[in-house]
Amino acid sequence: MDGFTEALGEEPKPGKKRSGSPDSLHSRSSSGTKHSLQDRLLTKLIQQVIPGDNEDESESSDKAPASPTKPAFSLPVMGNNFRRFNARIGVVFLFQDRVERLLTWDTPSHTISLLFVYSFICLEPHLLLVLPLVVLLLFIMVPAFVTRHPPPPNTSTSSTTPYYSYDGPALAPATTIKPAPETSKDFLRNLRDLQNCMADFSDVHDAVINVIAPLTNFSNEKLSSTLFLGCTVAIVVLFVGAHLVPLKLVMLLGGNAAILSIHPTVGQFVGAMMQDMAGESGDMDFDDENKDGFASSVPSDPTEAMSAMERLADISLDTYPEEREVEIFEVQHRAAGTSESGWESFLFSHAPYDPLSPSRIAGDRPRGCRFFEDVRAPPGWAWKSKKWELDLDCREWVVERMITRVGFEVPGVTAEGNAIVGEVGGWVWDLPPNHSAEDDEEMSLAYGDLPPDTPTPQEKGKAKEDDTPKLRDWEEGTASHGVGEWRRRRWVRVVQRVSLPPAGAGSVTYSTLSSRTK
Numbered sequence: 001m002d003g004f005t006e007a008l009g010e011e012p013k014p015g016k017k018r019s020g021s022p023d024s025l026h027s028r029s030s031s032g033t034k035h036s037l038q039d040r041l042l043t044k045l046i047q048q049v050i051p052g053d054n055e056d057e058s059e060s061s062d063k064a065p066a067s068p069t070k071p072a073f074s075l076p077v078m079g080n081n082f083r084r085f086n087a088r089i090g091v092v093f094l095f096q097d098r099v100e101r102l103l104t105w106d107t108p109s110h111t112i113s114l115l116f117v118y119s120f121i122c123l124e125p126h127l128l129l130v131l132p133l134v135v136l137l138l139f140i141m142v143p144a145f146v147t148r149h150p151p152p153p154n155t156s157t158s159s160t161t162p163y164y165s166y167d168g169p170a171l172a173p174a175t176t177i178k179p180a181p182e183t184s185k186d187f188l189r190n191l192r193d194l195q196n197c198m199a200d201f202s203d204v205h206d207a208v209i210n211v212i213a214p215l216t217n218f219s220n221e222k223l224s225s226t227l228f229l230g231c232t233v234a235i236v237v238l239f240v241g242a243h244l245v246p247l248k249l250v251m252l253l254g255g256n257a258a259i260l261s262i263h264p265t266v267g268q269f270v271g272a273m274m275q276d277m278a279g280e281s282g283d284m285d286f287d288d289e290n291k292d293g294f295a296s297s298v299p300s301d302p303t304e305a306m307s308a309m310e311r312l313a314d315i316s317l318d319t320y321p322e323e324r325e326v327e328i329f330e331v332q333h334r335a336a337g338t339s340e341s342g343w344e345s346f347l348f349s350h351a352p353y354d355p356l357s358p359s360r361i362a363g364d365r366p367r368g369c370r371f372f373e374d375v376r377a378p379p380g381w382a383w384k385s386k387k388w389e390l391d392l393d394c395r396e397w398v399v400e401r402m403i404t405r406v407g408f409e410v411p412g413v414t415a416e417g418n419a420i421v422g423e424v425g426g427w428v429w430d431l432p433p434n435h436s437a438e439d440d441e442e443m444s445l446a447y448g449d450l451p452p453d454t455p456t457p458q459e460k461g462k463a464k465e466d467d468t469p470k471l472r473d474w475e476e477g478t479a480s481h482g483v484g485e486w487r488r489r490r491w492v493r494v495v496q497r498v499s500l501p502p503a504g505a506g507s508v509t510y511s512t513l514s515s516r517t518k
Contacts, residue, residue, distance in 0.1 A: 039076040046075065086190045087179035093193040105263050115256055122252040147175050321497040323384060327391075328375055329353070331366050331488045343487065348375060352397075352488050355405040355430055381495040391490040392426045405431050407483070430484025 071077055105111050121127050148170040180186035218224040260266060331353050333346045349368030353360055359367075369375060377383055391397065394408045408428040 043074045043076065046073070083182060084179070086194060087182065087187060089194060090180055090186055090190050091177060093190065093197075103259065103262055111259065115259060118255050118259075119252055122248055122255065125248070144175060148172055323494055323496045324381070325492050326378065326381075326495055327397075328368075328388070328491050328493075329488045330491060331368070331486065334483070334485050334487075336485060345370075348372065348491075352401070352403065352428070352490075353486060354401070354403040354488075355484070355486075356403070377495050380498060382498040383493065384496045385494040388491040388493045390426050391492055394426050394428050394490065397490055398428055403428070407431055426489040427487050428489065429487035432484055 101107065102110055102114055117131075121131065149166055150172050180190060214220060214223070215227050216224060261270075328348050328350065329352045331346045331349050332343045334343050347366060347368040347370050349366045351357060351359070351366070353366040372388060398406065398408055406428050407430075409425050
């Protein structure tokens with residue numbers, strides 16, 4: 001018999017001491033049950049199948065991790081807790097049943113009393129503080145006192161009202177709420193009610209999701225945009241005029257109307273009126289097809305209601321998608337020891353591969369594709385312009401990226417160096433490693449423009465005394481004085497937003513492009 005009791009997971013007897021286990025500290029969860037060998041094997045198997053808390057931490061970072069003071073998932077613990085929960089949930093279902101009877105006019109006098117109490121609270125909201133104390137006294141303590149002091153048995157043959165004597169000692173034991181035994185009818189009723197409650201919750205959850213999700217997830221952008229604009233306008237109006245709304249009157253009329261509408265007579269009256277209106281509209285349609293009744297405009301199906309809301313949400317969204325400008329760099333290489341005209345096309349990369357770029361410092365080769373046709377638009381974007389355009393003003397993106405140790409062409413100046421002569425401009429080349437300050441001076445004199453920090457002929461003697469020559473980070477002009485091994489130029493193209501394909505519809509490899517707002 002003791003083994004059967006332990007298998008059911010009942011509470012241990014006061015005089016019986018159970019063996020220790022990792023879950024013994026959680027008496028309210030495990031109740032000190034002894035796990036059989038089958039339960040332990042099944043628990044180990046489930047722990048191998050179900051990922052642990054550490055594995056799920058990266059995927060569900062929005063949820064709080066499991067408490068270390070709580071036991072891990074275990075079938076015996078869950079089964080025992082479910083039995084304990086089901087034995088004590090009866091009071092909730094009893095309260096739910098009484099509320100349903102109260103609202104469905106099962107006893108009209110009780111529902112009318114509820115309307116009076118609700119009306120008083122709406123008119124005098126401070127009475128809401130008194131309501132919990134009244135419930136405690138009238139519905140908990142008074143019935144408990146009456147149970148302790150029952151009326152004497154009626155021995156007379158005539159039916160008279162029971163006489164309650166409140167004097168003297170208590171005549172009956174106090175009532176306490178006890179868990180329902182697992183072999184009782186109350187336990188089975190709780191199982192039935194719990195089963196039906198889970199089904200009702202699932203149905204309500206699915207119905208709410210089916211109504212709320214299409215309105216708020218922008219699957220229909222016109223409908224969701226209309227709702228968004230309406231909520232925005234309502235928020236602005238309520239911020240200004242919320243104090244003018246008579247909340248007491250609204251709560252009074254709304255609550256009474258909601259409870260009165262549940263009355264069976266009201267439901268029958270409304271149903272008969274809708275049938276009469278539907279019949280009249282049918283006669284009118286039979287007589288004249290061009291006339292529509294009021295009932296014909298009332299949707300009888302939620303799908304039709306959603307369609308009607310979509311027709312009301314006939315707003316004009318922005319027909320011009322977002323546009324941006326993407327860039328790609330044409331990188332060319334010149335082998336060491338070759339002439340300055342021996343450039344070879346290397347690849348098209350999303351990065352300029354400048355002398356101080358992390359990939360170049362690390363010794364990595366530039367990454368990209370060999371031809372323009374292999375360049376793809378970023379995910380969610382499509383090409384708007386038909387072809388790439390060369391960015392001749394290379395000064396802007398060089399200065400913007402703070403690229404150093406490079407030289408570039410000045411727009412509008414004819415180039416004479418071997419590195420760029422006879423070619424389209426826009427090139428930015430690496431400076432040679434042995435580049436000195438004299439080259440800077442020759443570059444500036446060639447254009448007739450001395451920088452502010454350039455010394456005059458009278459100050460050259462003093463400048464030579466300085467052992468630390470000043471070098472500039474980048475150069476303007478031709479490459480006649482020598483270039484490095486790499487050069488690049490920038491191409492741009494306009495893209496626009498497009499709808500992303502559904503997940504699993506197919507994947508395309510896109511090149512990574514830096515985007516700028518056009």
